[in-house]
Amino acid sequence: TYVGPMARFDLRDELHGQVQATLEEGATLLLGGNKVPGAGNYYEPTVLANVTDQMTSFKQELFGPVASIITARDADHAVALANDSEFGLTASIFTTDSAKARDITNQLETGAVFVNSFSVSDPRVAFGGVKKSGFGRELSHFGVREFCNAQTVWLDRK
Template identity: 90%
Template sequence: CVLELGGSDPFIVLNDANLDEAVQAALIGRFQNSGQVCAAAKRLIIEEGVVEAFTAKFLEASRNLVMGDPTATETYIGPMARFDLRDELDGQVQATLAEGATLLLGGSKVEGAGNYYAPTVLANVTDQMTSFKQELFGPVASIITARDADHAVALANDSEFGLTASVFTTDPQKARSIANQLETGGIFINAYSVSDPRVSFGGVKKSGFGRELSHFGVR
Protein backbone atom coordinates (compact mmCIF):
# COMPACT_ATOMS: atom_id res chain seq x y z
CA CYS A 1 0.00 0.00 0.00
CA VAL A 2 1.25 3.46 -0.94
CA LEU A 3 -0.47 6.64 0.22
CA GLU A 4 0.53 10.02 -1.22
CA LEU A 5 -1.56 12.56 0.67
CA GLY A 6 -0.40 16.00 -0.45
CA GLY A 7 1.71 18.53 1.35
CA SER A 8 2.63 22.10 2.18
CA ASP A 9 6.09 22.06 0.70
CA PRO A 10 8.71 24.60 1.84
CA PHE A 11 10.74 26.48 -0.77
CA ILE A 12 13.78 27.92 1.03
CA VAL A 13 15.79 30.78 -0.49
CA LEU A 14 18.95 31.80 1.39
CA ASN A 15 20.80 35.13 1.17
CA ASP A 16 23.46 33.77 -1.20
CA ALA A 17 21.01 32.24 -3.70
CA ASN A 18 20.78 33.22 -7.36
CA LEU A 19 17.59 35.23 -7.03
CA ASP A 20 16.60 35.19 -10.70
CA GLU A 21 16.83 31.39 -10.78
CA ALA A 22 15.00 31.11 -7.47
CA VAL A 23 12.16 33.38 -8.60
CA GLN A 24 11.68 31.50 -11.88
CA ALA A 25 11.65 28.16 -10.06
CA ALA A 26 9.24 29.47 -7.43
CA LEU A 27 6.92 30.75 -10.15
CA ILE A 28 6.74 27.35 -11.86
CA GLY A 29 6.83 25.42 -8.61
CA ARG A 30 3.88 27.33 -7.19
CA PHE A 31 1.66 28.13 -10.19
CA GLN A 32 2.01 25.13 -12.53
CA ASN A 33 -1.35 23.42 -13.08
CA SER A 34 -2.94 26.47 -11.42
CA GLY A 35 -1.25 25.53 -8.14
CA GLN A 36 -3.03 22.16 -8.01
CA VAL A 37 0.06 20.02 -7.46
CA CYS A 38 0.75 17.89 -4.40
CA ALA A 39 4.46 18.74 -4.38
CA ALA A 40 4.04 22.42 -5.28
CA ALA A 41 6.17 25.10 -3.60
CA LYS A 42 3.45 26.23 -1.21
CA ARG A 43 5.45 27.98 1.54
CA LEU A 44 8.13 30.35 0.20
CA ILE A 45 10.56 30.70 3.13
CA ILE A 46 12.98 33.52 2.31
CA GLU A 47 15.98 34.61 4.38
CA GLU A 48 15.48 38.20 5.52
CA GLY A 49 18.52 39.58 3.68
CA VAL A 50 16.87 38.92 0.31
CA VAL A 51 13.16 38.77 1.14
CA GLU A 52 12.46 42.28 -0.16
CA ALA A 53 14.28 41.72 -3.46
CA PHE A 54 12.80 38.25 -3.92
CA THR A 55 9.28 39.50 -3.22
CA ALA A 56 9.59 42.34 -5.75
CA LYS A 57 10.85 40.01 -8.49
CA PHE A 58 8.32 37.28 -7.71
CA LEU A 59 5.44 39.75 -7.61
CA GLU A 60 6.39 41.23 -10.98
CA ALA A 61 6.62 37.77 -12.55
CA SER A 62 3.31 36.69 -10.99
CA ARG A 63 1.53 39.75 -12.41
CA ASN A 64 2.51 38.64 -15.91
CA LEU A 65 0.90 35.20 -15.68
CA VAL A 66 -1.86 34.84 -18.27
CA MET A 67 -5.14 33.41 -16.99
CA GLY A 68 -7.76 32.04 -19.36
CA ASP A 69 -8.78 29.19 -21.64
CA PRO A 70 -6.60 26.20 -20.70
CA THR A 71 -6.41 25.11 -24.35
CA ALA A 72 -4.84 28.44 -25.43
CA THR A 73 -1.06 28.40 -25.86
CA GLU A 74 -0.50 31.65 -23.96
CA THR A 75 -2.51 30.55 -20.90
CA TYR A 76 -0.58 29.70 -17.75
CA ILE A 77 -3.38 29.82 -15.15
CA GLY A 78 -6.39 27.69 -16.00
CA PRO A 79 -9.50 26.89 -13.96
CA MET A 80 -9.52 24.95 -10.72
CA ALA A 81 -10.84 21.40 -10.63
CA ARG A 82 -14.06 22.04 -8.68
CA PHE A 83 -16.09 24.98 -7.44
CA ASP A 84 -16.11 23.72 -3.85
CA LEU A 85 -12.31 23.55 -3.89
CA ARG A 86 -12.17 27.14 -5.10
CA ASP A 87 -14.51 28.21 -2.29
CA GLU A 88 -12.35 26.37 0.25
CA LEU A 89 -9.19 28.03 -1.12
CA ASP A 90 -10.78 31.48 -0.94
CA GLY A 91 -11.80 30.80 2.66
CA GLN A 92 -8.19 29.95 3.54
CA VAL A 93 -6.92 33.12 1.85
CA GLN A 94 -9.45 35.34 3.60
CA ALA A 95 -8.65 33.71 6.95
CA THR A 96 -4.92 34.34 6.43
CA LEU A 97 -5.57 38.00 5.60
CA ALA A 98 -7.75 38.36 8.69
CA GLU A 99 -4.85 36.94 10.72
CA GLY A 100 -2.58 39.78 9.54
CA ALA A 101 -0.98 38.73 6.25
CA THR A 102 -0.48 41.32 3.49
CA LEU A 103 -2.21 40.85 0.12
CA LEU A 104 0.14 41.79 -2.72
CA LEU A 105 -1.77 40.27 -5.64
CA GLY A 106 -5.09 38.58 -6.38
CA GLY A 107 -6.95 37.19 -3.40
CA SER A 108 -10.34 36.62 -4.99
CA LYS A 109 -12.49 34.38 -7.13
CA VAL A 110 -12.82 35.54 -10.74
CA GLU A 111 -16.33 36.50 -11.79
CA GLY A 112 -17.88 35.04 -14.94
CA ALA A 113 -17.70 31.71 -16.69
CA GLY A 114 -15.20 29.15 -15.47
CA ASN A 115 -13.88 28.07 -12.12
CA TYR A 116 -11.00 30.57 -11.87
CA TYR A 117 -9.08 31.93 -8.91
CA ALA A 118 -6.78 34.90 -9.44
CA PRO A 119 -3.03 34.25 -8.99
CA THR A 120 -2.43 35.35 -5.41
CA VAL A 121 0.64 36.44 -3.45
CA LEU A 122 0.48 36.75 0.34
CA ALA A 123 3.36 38.41 2.23
CA ASN A 124 4.25 38.71 5.92
CA VAL A 125 2.83 35.25 6.56
CA THR A 126 3.80 33.80 9.94
CA ASP A 127 3.79 30.30 11.38
CA GLN A 128 0.52 31.03 13.19
CA MET A 129 -1.50 31.73 10.04
CA THR A 130 -3.83 29.50 8.04
CA SER A 131 -1.80 29.48 4.81
CA PHE A 132 1.25 28.33 6.79
CA LYS A 133 -0.49 25.56 8.71
CA GLN A 134 -2.77 24.19 5.99
CA GLU A 135 -2.28 23.01 2.42
CA LEU A 136 -3.50 25.61 -0.10
CA PHE A 137 -4.28 23.62 -3.24
CA GLY A 138 -4.53 26.43 -5.78
CA PRO A 139 -2.68 29.44 -7.23
CA VAL A 140 -1.72 31.06 -3.92
CA ALA A 141 1.87 31.78 -2.80
CA SER A 142 2.71 32.51 0.86
CA ILE A 143 5.94 34.42 1.54
CA ILE A 144 7.47 33.81 4.98
CA THR A 145 10.58 35.58 6.31
CA ALA A 146 13.33 33.56 8.01
CA ARG A 147 15.92 35.22 10.26
CA ASP A 148 18.68 32.86 9.09
CA ALA A 149 19.25 29.36 7.69
CA ASP A 150 18.51 27.66 11.02
CA HIS A 151 15.23 29.54 11.33
CA ALA A 152 14.37 28.56 7.74
CA VAL A 153 14.86 24.88 8.63
CA ALA A 154 12.72 25.26 11.76
CA LEU A 155 9.94 26.91 9.76
CA ALA A 156 10.13 24.27 7.06
CA ASN A 157 9.81 21.45 9.59
CA ASP A 158 7.00 23.16 11.50
CA SER A 159 4.32 21.38 9.51
CA GLU A 160 2.19 18.27 9.76
CA PHE A 161 3.16 17.56 6.13
CA GLY A 162 6.45 16.33 4.70
CA LEU A 163 6.32 15.59 0.99
CA THR A 164 9.16 17.52 -0.70
CA ALA A 165 11.25 20.65 -0.14
CA SER A 166 13.49 22.95 -2.18
CA VAL A 167 16.65 24.77 -1.04
CA PHE A 168 18.28 27.59 -3.02
CA THR A 169 21.87 28.50 -2.18
CA THR A 170 25.18 28.76 -4.06
CA ASP A 171 26.95 26.86 -1.26
CA PRO A 172 26.70 23.08 -1.96
CA GLN A 173 27.91 22.16 1.53
CA LYS A 174 25.28 24.35 3.16
CA ALA A 175 22.61 22.91 0.86
CA ARG A 176 23.49 19.34 1.87
CA SER A 177 23.55 20.28 5.55
CA ILE A 178 20.09 21.82 5.32
CA ALA A 179 18.76 18.91 3.25
CA ASN A 180 19.82 16.49 5.98
CA GLN A 181 17.80 18.44 8.54
CA LEU A 182 14.53 18.69 6.60
CA GLU A 183 11.67 16.34 7.49
CA THR A 184 10.48 15.55 3.97
CA GLY A 185 10.42 12.61 1.60
CA GLY A 186 12.34 14.44 -1.13
CA ILE A 187 14.80 17.34 -1.34
CA PHE A 188 15.57 19.45 -4.40
CA ILE A 189 18.62 21.73 -4.42
CA ASN A 190 18.36 24.82 -6.64
CA ALA A 191 15.29 23.34 -8.33
CA TYR A 192 11.56 23.06 -7.78
CA SER A 193 10.02 19.70 -6.90
CA VAL A 194 9.41 17.18 -9.67
CA SER A 195 8.93 13.44 -9.99
CA ASP A 196 11.26 11.33 -12.10
CA PRO A 197 10.99 7.60 -12.94
CA ARG A 198 14.63 7.10 -11.90
CA VAL A 199 14.01 8.23 -8.31
CA SER A 200 11.55 7.13 -5.64
CA PHE A 201 8.84 9.60 -4.63
CA GLY A 202 6.77 9.87 -1.47
CA GLY A 203 6.29 11.67 1.81
CA VAL A 204 6.55 11.44 5.57
CA LYS A 205 4.29 12.61 8.40
CA LYS A 206 0.77 13.37 7.08
CA SER A 207 2.01 13.39 3.48
CA GLY A 208 1.66 9.62 3.46
CA PHE A 209 3.86 6.54 3.41
CA GLY A 210 5.47 4.20 0.92
CA ARG A 211 7.31 5.17 -2.26
CA GLU A 212 6.28 5.42 -5.89
CA LEU A 213 8.67 4.95 -8.82
CA SER A 214 12.19 3.52 -9.03
CA HIS A 215 12.69 -0.14 -8.02
CA PHE A 216 10.24 0.33 -5.17
CA GLY A 217 7.47 0.90 -7.71
CA VAL A 218 8.53 -2.04 -9.87
CA ARG A 219 8.37 -4.38 -6.89
Protein backbone atom coordinates (compact mmCIF):
# COMPACT_ATOMS: atom_id res chain seq x y z
CA THR A 1 0.00 0.00 0.00
CA TYR A 2 1.26 3.45 -0.86
CA VAL A 3 0.57 6.19 1.68
CA GLY A 4 1.13 9.65 0.30
CA PRO A 5 2.71 12.59 2.07
CA MET A 6 0.87 15.07 4.23
CA ALA A 7 0.27 18.55 2.82
CA ARG A 8 2.94 20.39 4.87
CA PHE A 9 5.76 19.72 7.32
CA ASP A 10 4.03 21.68 10.11
CA LEU A 11 0.91 19.50 9.77
CA ARG A 12 3.05 16.36 10.00
CA ASP A 13 4.78 17.77 13.10
CA GLU A 14 1.44 18.65 14.68
CA LEU A 15 0.16 15.12 14.04
CA HIS A 16 3.31 13.65 15.58
CA GLY A 17 2.79 15.87 18.64
CA GLN A 18 -0.80 14.60 18.98
CA VAL A 19 0.39 10.98 18.77
CA GLN A 20 3.15 11.57 21.32
CA ALA A 21 0.73 13.34 23.70
CA THR A 22 -1.71 10.43 23.47
CA LEU A 23 1.07 7.96 24.24
CA GLU A 24 2.16 10.04 27.24
CA GLU A 25 -1.46 9.97 28.42
CA GLY A 26 -1.36 6.17 28.52
CA ALA A 27 -2.30 4.85 25.09
CA THR A 28 -0.47 1.87 23.61
CA LEU A 29 1.37 2.14 20.30
CA LEU A 30 0.59 -0.88 18.11
CA LEU A 31 2.12 0.35 14.85
CA GLY A 32 4.05 3.32 13.48
CA GLY A 33 4.21 6.55 15.42
CA ASN A 34 7.15 8.13 13.62
CA LYS A 35 7.91 10.80 11.06
CA VAL A 36 9.51 9.21 8.01
CA PRO A 37 13.01 10.64 7.52
CA GLY A 38 14.02 12.13 4.21
CA ALA A 39 12.29 14.31 1.67
CA GLY A 40 8.55 14.80 1.91
CA ASN A 41 5.98 15.13 4.66
CA TYR A 42 5.53 11.42 5.29
CA TYR A 43 4.18 9.92 8.51
CA GLU A 44 4.03 6.21 9.24
CA PRO A 45 0.58 4.61 9.34
CA THR A 46 -0.09 4.52 13.09
CA VAL A 47 -2.44 2.57 15.34
CA LEU A 48 -3.06 3.61 18.95
CA ALA A 49 -4.85 1.25 21.36
CA ASN A 50 -6.33 1.75 24.84
CA VAL A 51 -7.38 5.29 23.94
CA THR A 52 -9.89 6.88 26.33
CA ASP A 53 -12.19 9.86 25.99
CA GLN A 54 -9.75 11.94 28.06
CA MET A 55 -6.82 11.59 25.62
CA THR A 56 -5.61 13.93 22.91
CA SER A 57 -6.41 11.63 19.99
CA PHE A 58 -10.01 11.38 21.20
CA LYS A 59 -10.51 15.10 21.81
CA GLN A 60 -8.77 16.46 18.72
CA GLU A 61 -9.06 15.82 14.99
CA LEU A 62 -6.07 13.91 13.66
CA PHE A 63 -5.48 14.75 10.01
CA GLY A 64 -3.16 11.96 9.01
CA PRO A 65 -2.73 8.18 8.88
CA VAL A 66 -3.57 7.50 12.54
CA ALA A 67 -6.27 5.17 13.90
CA SER A 68 -7.27 5.36 17.56
CA ILE A 69 -8.91 2.28 19.07
CA ILE A 70 -11.50 3.23 21.66
CA THR A 71 -13.40 0.42 23.37
CA ALA A 72 -17.12 0.82 24.10
CA ARG A 73 -19.11 -1.39 26.47
CA ASP A 74 -22.07 -1.61 24.08
CA ALA A 75 -23.84 0.28 21.29
CA ASP A 76 -25.33 2.88 23.67
CA HIS A 77 -21.89 3.62 25.10
CA ALA A 78 -20.44 3.85 21.57
CA VAL A 79 -23.09 6.42 20.62
CA ALA A 80 -22.41 8.39 23.81
CA LEU A 81 -18.68 8.41 23.07
CA ALA A 82 -19.25 9.50 19.47
CA ASN A 83 -21.61 12.30 20.49
CA ASP A 84 -19.20 13.46 23.21
CA SER A 85 -16.90 14.80 20.48
CA GLU A 86 -16.76 18.50 19.59
CA PHE A 87 -16.68 17.35 15.97
CA GLY A 88 -19.28 15.69 13.77
CA LEU A 89 -18.35 15.17 10.15
CA THR A 90 -19.17 11.50 9.56
CA ALA A 91 -19.69 8.22 11.35
CA SER A 92 -19.57 4.62 10.17
CA ILE A 93 -21.62 1.73 11.53
CA PHE A 94 -20.82 -1.87 10.63
CA THR A 95 -23.62 -4.32 11.32
CA THR A 96 -25.86 -6.93 9.71
CA ASP A 97 -28.82 -5.69 11.80
CA SER A 98 -30.52 -3.00 9.71
CA ALA A 99 -32.97 -2.06 12.51
CA LYS A 100 -30.06 -1.48 14.90
CA ALA A 101 -28.28 0.56 12.22
CA ARG A 102 -31.36 2.81 11.82
CA ASP A 103 -31.64 3.22 15.59
CA ILE A 104 -27.98 4.18 15.99
CA THR A 105 -28.09 6.47 12.93
CA ASN A 106 -30.94 8.45 14.48
CA GLN A 107 -28.93 9.01 17.66
CA LEU A 108 -25.63 10.13 16.11
CA GLU A 109 -24.80 13.85 15.97
CA THR A 110 -22.98 13.88 12.63
CA GLY A 111 -23.47 15.37 9.19
CA ALA A 112 -23.45 11.93 7.56
CA VAL A 113 -23.66 8.30 8.63
CA PHE A 114 -22.36 5.46 6.48
CA VAL A 115 -23.66 1.95 7.14
CA ASN A 116 -21.24 -0.86 6.28
CA SER A 117 -18.97 1.67 4.55
CA PHE A 118 -16.46 4.36 5.31
CA SER A 119 -17.02 7.99 4.33
CA VAL A 120 -17.66 8.42 0.63
CA SER A 121 -18.40 11.45 -1.50
CA ASP A 122 -20.79 11.59 -4.43
CA PRO A 123 -21.84 14.82 -6.17
CA ARG A 124 -25.50 13.73 -6.06
CA VAL A 125 -25.55 13.64 -2.25
CA ALA A 126 -25.00 16.51 0.19
CA PHE A 127 -21.87 16.28 2.33
CA GLY A 128 -20.85 18.29 5.39
CA GLY A 129 -20.52 18.22 9.15
CA VAL A 130 -22.01 19.61 12.33
CA LYS A 131 -20.52 21.06 15.52
CA LYS A 132 -16.89 22.11 14.86
CA SER A 133 -16.80 20.04 11.65
CA GLY A 134 -18.47 22.64 9.51
CA PHE A 135 -21.54 24.55 8.58
CA GLY A 136 -23.70 23.97 5.54
CA ARG A 137 -23.26 21.36 2.84
CA GLU A 138 -21.27 20.88 -0.31
CA LEU A 139 -22.30 18.86 -3.35
CA SER A 140 -25.90 18.18 -4.53
CA HIS A 141 -28.48 20.97 -4.84
CA PHE A 142 -27.72 21.97 -1.22
CA GLY A 143 -24.09 22.67 -2.11
CA VAL A 144 -24.97 24.74 -5.16
CA ARG A 145 -27.02 27.03 -2.91
CA GLU A 146 -23.94 27.65 -0.76
CA PHE A 147 -22.64 29.76 -3.65
CA CYS A 148 -25.77 31.93 -3.89
CA ASN A 149 -26.14 35.33 -2.31
CA ALA A 150 -29.81 35.94 -1.75
CA GLN A 151 -30.89 39.53 -1.35
CA THR A 152 -33.79 40.37 0.93
CA VAL A 153 -35.82 43.49 0.17
CA TRP A 154 -38.32 44.59 2.79
CA LEU A 155 -40.83 47.23 1.81
CA ASP A 156 -42.58 48.87 4.75
CA ARG A 157 -46.02 49.82 3.45
CA LYS A 158 -46.75 52.32 6.25
